[in-house]
Amino acid sequence: DAGITQSPRYKITETGRQVTLMCHQTWSHSYMFWYRQDLGHGLRLIYYSAAADITDKGEVPDGYVVSRSKTENFPLTLESATRSQTSVYFCASSDRAGVPDTQYFGPGTRLTVL
Amino acid sequence: DAKTTQPPSMDCAEGRAANLPCNHSTISGNEYVYWYRQIHSQGPQYIIHGLKNNETNEMASLIITEDRKSSTLILPHATLRDTAVYYCIVRGYKLSFGAGTTVTVRA
Numbered sequence: 632d633a634g635i636t637q638s639p640r641y642k643i644t645e646t647g648r649q650v651t652l653m654c655h656q657t658w659s660h661s662y663m664f665w666y667r668q669d670l671g672h673g674l675r676l677i678y679y680s681a682a683a684d685i686t687d688k689g690e691v692p693d694g695y696v697v698s699r700s701k702t703e704n705f706p707l708t709l710e711s712a713t714r715s716q717t718s719v720y721f722c723a724s725s726d727r728a729g730v731p732d733t734q735y736f737g738p739g740t741r742l743t744v745l
Numbered sequence: 746d747a748k749t750t751q752p753p754s755m756d757c758a759e760g761r762a763a764n765l766p767c768n769h770s771t772i773s774g775n776e777y778v779y780w781y782r783q784i785h786s787q788g789p790q791y792i793i794h795g796l797k798n799n800e801t802n803e804m805a806s807l808i809i810t811e812d813r814k815s816s817t818l819i820l821p822h823a824t825l826r827d828t829a830v831y832y833c834i835v836r837g838y839k840l841s842f843g844a845g846t847t848v849t850v851r852a
Contacts, residue, residue, distance in 0.1 A: 673842040674789070721788050731777050731796070734840060736788030 634658075637722050637737040644712050645745050652707045652740045654722030662725040663705040664689075664734060665697065667718040674721065680705055712744045749833045754847040757827075763820040765846055767833030770814045777836055778809060780818045782829040789832070789842070792818065823850045 635656040644650045654663065665677040666689075676689030678697040686697050694716060696708045705724075709716055719741050723734040750768040757763040769778065780792040793800055793807045795816075800807045806819040820827055832845040 673844065674840075676839065723788075731794055733791045733794070735791065739786075739788050 635722060635724055635735055635737040637720075637740050639740060640738065641741050643743045643745065646713060647711050650709045650712055650742070652709075652720055652722075652742070654705045654707070654737060656703055656705075656722075656724040656735075656737075658724060658726070658735075659702060660724035660726045660735075661702070662727065662732070662734075663699065664723040664725070665695070665705070665707045666721045666723065667691065667716075668721060668739075669718050677707065677720075709742075712742075714744050716742065717744045718742060749835055749843060751831075751833050751843070751846045753844065754849070757820075757823045757848060757850050759825060759850055759852050760822055763823040763827065763848060763850070765818040765820075765831050765833070765848065766815065767817070768815045769833070769835045772813050772835050778807065778813075778816050779834040779836060779840070780805070780807065781832045781834065781842070782827075783832070783845070784826075784829040792831075823848075825850050825852060 638653045661682050664679045666674040668674050675691050677691055677695050678689050680686045680699045683699050683702050699705050719739050721739045722737040725732045725734045777794050777796050779794040781789045782792055783789045793802055793805050795807045795809055809816045828850045830845040830847050832842050
């Protein structure tokens, strides 16, 4: 199916482990984004990418690494997971930067770090 | 980006119009008003956006006051599937989600 997908949908890991969350979109959108959603904080931007091999930090980048070797994929890696990174992670994509753009969101990955 | 104020919750009867208010008194001239919604356990879903003029699409209508300090999202015929958290966002560049309005559509 066309659209934006995330995998896994649910993940439980332990403190200190590396974990990678995958995001794939079929629209060939140039821009992709990673957000985390926590109670009391709304959605916060972690990283974004304007094109393949171009990434930049968002509001809360510490502890995360991203890469974008192909336009359609934008994986998010937690190099050494911490309990504070327990959250719901959303990937989004857009065909342009700035307004008026429309970001389309994936279904989310619920990550629990024990 | 300008801050927005929305009521924390509201109820709506199925089949009736739902009118969701949003105040954004500090909006600047180049900032758009966006509405997204998030149904439980799903990703946010784009609804509509506008700058000055009223806008309508297949999902909703957006009414922006002439001074642009407030707006109203109208769901013309609310259904149970419209139960969600609705976010009013005023943005220049960044997309920032606040607390939103929890809308419950009742049969």
